[in-house]
Structure formats: C-alpha cells, structure tokens
Amino acid sequence: MPTDAEIAAFEAGIKFGALYHQFAGTPVSRESADSLEIAIEESIANQPHASDVSVAIDGERIARDADDHGYVELTGEYMDVAVSIEYDDREARAEMSMVDGYPLMQLVSVTQG
Amino acid sequence: MPTDAEIAAFEAGIKFGALYHQFAGTPVSRESADSLEIAIEESIANQPHASDVSVAIDGERIARDADDHGYVELTGEYMDVAVSIEYDDREARAEMSMVDGYPLMQLVSVTQG
Amino acid sequence: MPTDAEIAAFEAGIKFGALYHQFAGTPVSRESADSLEIAIEESIANQPHASDVSVAIDGERIARDADDHGYVELTGEYMDVAVSIEYDDREARAEMSMVDGYPLMQLVSVTQG
Amino acid sequence: MPTDAEIAAFEAGIKFGALYHQFAGTPVSRESADSLEIAIEESIANQPHASDVSVAIDGERIARDADDHGYVELTGEYMDVAVSIEYDDREARAEMSMVDGYPLMQLVSVTQG
Numbered sequence: 445m446p447t448d449a450e451i452a453a454f455e456a457g458i459k460f461g462a463l464y465h466q467f468a469g470t471p472v473s474r475e476s477a478d479s480l481e482i483a484i485e486e487s488i489a490n491q492p493h494a495s496d497v498s499v500a501i502d503g504e505r506i507a508r509d510a511d512d513h514g515y516v517e518l519t520g521e522y523m524d525v526a527v528s529i530e531y532d533d534r535e536a537r538a539e540m541s542m543v544d545g546y547p548l549m550q551l552v553s554v555t556q557g
Numbered sequence: 558m559p560t561d562a563e564i565a566a567f568e569a570g571i572k573f574g575a576l577y578h579q580f581a582g583t584p585v586s587r588e589s590a591d592s593l594e595i596a597i598e599e600s601i602a603n604q605p606h607a608s609d610v611s612v613a614i615d616g617e618r619i620a621r622d623a624d625d626h627g628y629v630e631l632t633g634e635y636m637d638v639a640v641s642i643e644y645d646d647r648e649a650r651a652e653m654s655m656v657d658g659y660p661l662m663q664l665v666s667v668t669q670g
Numbered sequence: 671m672p673t674d675a676e677i678a679a680f681e682a683g684i685k686f687g688a689l690y691h692q693f694a695g696t697p698v699s700r701e702s703a704d705s706l707e708i709a710i711e712e713s714i715a716n717q718p719h720a721s722d723v724s725v726a727i728d729g730e731r732i733a734r735d736a737d738d739h740g741y742v743e744l745t746g747e748y749m750d751v752a753v754s755i756e757y758d759d760r761e762a763r764a765e766m767s768m769v770d771g772y773p774l775m776q777l778v779s780v781t782q783g
Numbered sequence: 784m785p786t787d788a789e790i791a792a793f794e795a796g797i798k799f800g801a802l803y804h805q806f807a808g809t810p811v812s813r814e815s816a817d818s819l820e821i822a823i824e825e826s827i828a829n830q831p832h833a834s835d836v837s838v839a840i841d842g843e844r845i846a847r848d849a850d851d852h853g854y855v856e857l858t859g860e861y862m863d864v865a866v867s868i869e870y871d872d873r874e875a876r877a878e879m880s881m882v883d884g885y886p887l888m889q890l891v892s893v894t895q896g
Contacts, residue, residue, distance in 0.1 A: 446792065446890045453789040454877065454890040457796020465805040466583055468695035468743065471575075476599035483596030486589035490628035511772055515603040517694065517745065538793065546737055551785045551793040559679065559777045566676040567764065567777040570683020578692040581856065582807035624885055630807065632856065651680065659850055664672045664680040692809055697801075702825035709822030712815035716854035741829035 449554045452536035455493045456529045460538060460549045463488050463497075463525060472522070473515040474503040480518070488527070495535070496528040520547020533557050562667045565649035568606045569642045573651060573662045576601050576610075576638060585635070586628040587616040593631070601640070608648070609641035633660020646670050675780045678762035681719045682755045686764060686775045689714050689723075689751060698748070699741040700729040706744070714753070721761070722754040746773020759783050788893045791875035794832045795868045799877060799888045802827050802836075802864060811861070812854040813842040819857070827866070834874070835867035859886020872896050 446454070463484060472480050481499045488497045502522050509516050516522065525540040535557040540549045559567070576597060585593050594612045601610045615635050622629050629635065638653040648670040653662045672680070689710060698706050707725045714723045728748050735742050742748065751766040761783035766775045785793070802823060811819050820838045827836045841861050848855050855861065864879040874896040879888045 446893050447788075449786075450789055450792040450875075450893050451890055453785065453793040454796040454875075457793040457798075458800040458888060459796075461797040461800025461802070462584075462804045463800070465695055465801045465803075469691055469745075470579055471600050471603040473603045476596075476603055479592070479596045479599045483589070483592045486592045487584050490584040490586045490589060490626065492626050513603065513605050519695075519743065536789075536793075549797060551790055554785050554789050559780050560675075562673075563676055563679040563762075563780050564777055566672065567679040567683040567762075570680040570685075571687040571775060572683075574684040574687025574689070575691045576687070578688045578690075578808055582804055582858075630858065632808075649676075649680075662684060664677050667672050667676050688810075696805055697826050697829040699829045702822070702829055705818070705822045705825045709815070709818045712818045713810050716810040716812050716815060716852065718852050739829065739831050 448532045448534045452493070452529050452531035452534040453551055453554055455531055456527055456536040456538040456551060459488055459491055459494055459497070459527045459529070460525070460540060462491065464520065464540070468518055468520070470518040471515045472501065472506060472518045473510060474507040477501040477503040477506060493529045493531050494527065495530040498526045500524045523547070530557055561645045561647045565606070565642050565644035565647040566664055566667055568644055569640055569649040569651040569664060572601055572604055572607055572610070572640045572642070573638070573653060575604065577633065577653070581631055581633070583631040584628045585614065585619060585631045586623060587620040590614040590616040590619060606642045606644050607640065608643040611639045613637045636660070643670055674758045674760045678719070678755050678757035678760040679777055679780055681757055682753055682762040682764040682777060685714050685717055685720055685723070685753045685755070686751070686766060688717065690746065690766070693744055694746070696744040697741045698727065698732060698744045699736065700733040703727040703729040703732060719755050719757050720753065721756040722752070724752045726750040749773070756783055787871045787873045791832070791868050791870035791873040792890055792893055794870055795866055795875040795877040795890060798827055798830055798833055798836070798866045798868070799864070799879060801830065803859065803879070806857055807859070809857040810854045811840065811845060811857045812849060813846040816840040816842040816845060832868050832870050833866065834869040835865070837865045839863045862886070869896055
C-alpha cells in the first residue's frame with residue numbers, strides 16, 4: 445500500500461496536471477491576467493486535499509509577447525504556480541516555474557504537517 | 558467570398574466553441590462561480606471582434622449537484638452565455654442556454670450595427 | 671431571423687473554436703501526431719452539421735521544435751484544419767492555417783449545397 | 784528533499800490530472816471511441832517518466848447516454864485509465880475508475896522497479 449506521504453505527493457501532481465491542462469490555451473491579456481489568476485486559484489482549491497493554491501500570471505511578459513489583438517494563449521511560460529496538499533498528517537508542496545526555458549513542475553517537499 | 562454578415566456569424570461561433578471547450582471540465586463550486594464567470598468573460602472578450610461576452614454560472618444548481626467535496630465539473634448545464642460580435646458594420650448575437658435538457662448554442666441575430 | 675447561410679457560418683465557427691480549445695496544449699510528438707490527427711477529426715465530426723473535418727499535424731515541425739523529451743504542446747502553429755458544414759441547403763467551408771506567423775481561422779465560402 | 788518514491792507518485796498524479804483535464808469535454812461517440820483511446824494513450828505517453836498509459840473508453844455506455852446527435856462529452860464516467868511511472872528505480876502505478884458514482888484517481892502502488 446502507498447504511504448500517506450506518497451499519496452500526498454500524488455495528489456499534488458494531480459492538481460498540477462489539472463491546472464495546466466485545463467487552462468493552457470486560454471486567451472489572456474495584461475488586463476485579464478488578474479481575473480484568470482483568481483479563477484485558477486479558486487477552481488483548483490476546490491479539489492480534494494488542496495490546502496493552498498497560488499498562481500501568478502506575468503502581465504508584463506504577456507504584454508511584450510502579445511499579438512496585434514493584445515493577447516496570448518496561456519502557457520507555462522507566463523505562470524508561476526505553488527500548490528500545497530494536506531493528506532492526513534502529511535503536507536506536500538509543489539511548484540511550477542521556468543527552468544532552462546521550459547516550465548518545470550517540481551515536488552518541493554513532503555513533510556509531517 | 559463570404560459576406561460581412563456571414564463572417565460576423567462565423568466569429569460568433571468561434572467564441573462559443575472556444576469558451577465551451579476551454580472551460581468545460583473546470584472544477585467549480587458555489588463559492589468559486591463568481592471568479593470563474595469573470596475570468597471567462599474577460600478571457601473571451603480578448604478575442605478579435607468580440608464586443609460583449611456575458612456569462613452567468615448557476616451557483617444554486619452547482620450547490621445542488623455538488624459531490625462530497627462541494628464542487629462539480631463545469632458543463633453547459635450550469636452556464637448561460639451571450640456573445641456579441643462586431644465585424645465591419647455587422648453585429649452578430651448568439652446565446653447558449655438549456656433546451657430540452659441540452660445546452661444549445663444559437664445564433665440569435667445578425668444586424669446592421 | 672438569421673439566414674441559413676449565416677447559421678452555416680456560425681456552425682463552422684463553433685467547430686473551429688471547439689477543436690482548437692479542446693486540443694491545444696495536448697502533448698504531441700512526431701510519432702503520436704497521426705493518432706491525434708485522426709482523433710481530432712473523428713471527434714469534431716460528431717458535432718451537428720459537420721460534414722467533413724480534415725486535420726493535418728506537421729510532424730516535421732514538431733520534431734524540430736521538440737524539447738529533450740521529444741514532444742511539444744499542440745498549438746495552431748502545428749496544424750492545418752479544414753471544416754465543412756452542411757446546414758439545410760447551405761454549405762460553409764472554413765480553414766485554419768498560419769498567416770504572418772499566427773494561426774488564422776477563416777471562413778472560405780458559403781454556397782448553395 | 785522528496786524521496787524517489789514520492790517523486791514517482793507526484794509524476795503519476797501529473798499524468799492523471801493532465802489526461803483528465805486535457806480530454807474531458809471531447810465529443811465522443813461509440814464509433815470514435817477507439818481513435819480517442821489511442822490518441823490519449825500516445826499523447827500522455829510522451830510525458831516524462833510515463834512508461835505505460837492504458838485507456839479504455841466504454842463505447843456501450845456512450846451509445847446508451849448519447850443525445851440525438853449520437854455523442855456525449857467525455858467525462859470520467861466513460862473511462863478506465865491506468866498509468867505507470869518509472870522514476871530512477873521506483874515504479875508508481877495509478878488508476879482511475881468509478882467508485883460510488885464518481886471517477887476516482889487512486890495511487891495503487893509504489894515499488895522498487
């Protein structure tokens with residue numbers, strides 16, 4: 445049987461995969477970045493065991509890359525994400541940020557909560 | 558060549574297909590319905606020729622259908638949507654609402670703007 | 671009331687928005703491009719009034735752009751799409767391809783079917 | 784620092800969240816279920832550390848639930864999924880199936896590979 449720590453890590457992974465693949469491709473401009481940030485945070489926080497979801501969308505970078513219509517399609521390049529999971533007495537923490545030009549999802553820690 | 562009226566109608570269709578298939582499946586609770594409404598409206602309003610996007614998510618219905626974790630996956634059943642397109646001097650208006658138990662996307666009118 | 675030609679154009683738009691926002695972000699490699707092409711075609715062809723859906727995913731371009739893991743996330747840059755709609759006695763035809771570096775969805779024609 | 788076993792579990796979670804939220808909402812009929820199965824398997828198998836991805840879409844259930852147009856939008860209700868991850872010398876195995884009427888993603892085992 446998997447340990448509580450492993451299940452906490454699994455749950456953290458689900459949230460990242462869900463968040464990324466639900467919202468990647470969303471049209472986003474500098475002006476609409478804030479509302480999308482909040483919606484992503486509140487949406488993923490609904491999922492089981494998600495104790496904290498924090499999303500930062502980089503409006504400056506979007507403004508720089510935007511096409512004539514003023515927007516881009518959301519990708520990992522424009523987002524920093526941190527998610528905390530509580531499963532029984534374990535807490536898993538994971539982050540997504542750019543590493544060597546690619547958005548990388550990383551399990552940061554699994555600790556006794 | 559297509560007429561301006563036909564292009565306006567085509568653009569309205571794009572917005573509906575985009576909105577629906579980008580956001581269907583998003584975890585949503587009564588509490589997070591408002592932020593998702595705003596994010597969908599502002600996101601789709603970024604797209605070319607979209608002059609007005611109005612989304613209403615039915616929090617009561619979500620609360621009624623929610624599982625033990627308090628949320629559902631967003632489907633057409635929980636949304637009313639209206640989109641207006643301006644293309645040259647034509648305005649197209651389209652709506653999505655429930656008809657006979659299915660979410661139906663309908664072109665309402667194409668008029669001289 | 672909208673004309674049949676306008677409704678045919680609206681339906682073509684829906685298919686494009688749906689196709690793009692359902693599948694954008696899908697992990698795709700040169701090796702998996704064929705199965706994704708077929709799945710997209712068959713999926714969108716299910717939708718009402720879609721008489722023909724043709725998708726070409728550019729495996730060479732994917733191989734060129736792929737990261738160390740050999741894949742990219744699907745965007746309009748890697749796809750050519752053509753969709754035909756039949757609505758009553760009208761046929762609408764639309765295409766998506768790269769124009770000036772951006773994927774552009776265009777209504778090509780609306781004719782008597 | 785997380786253990787290899789925890790990272791393997793995290794990676795399994797990512798694949799499940801990705802698979803579900805990328806493809807939920809896809810129009811699918813009994814006839815198109817096979818091509819969608821293959822495309823999902825091959826797509827997710829592209830992702831890092833995914834050693835096996837197995838998807839079964841229930842065409843009979845789709846036929847039973849389909850609307851007048853012969854299709855449904857894909858949800859967890861129509862899919863059984865199993866994913867294996869290899870990370871260093873650890874193997875994580877996870878499954879999604881219906882439990883009490885809800886699609887449940889479960890970490891089945893994390894073993895020495």
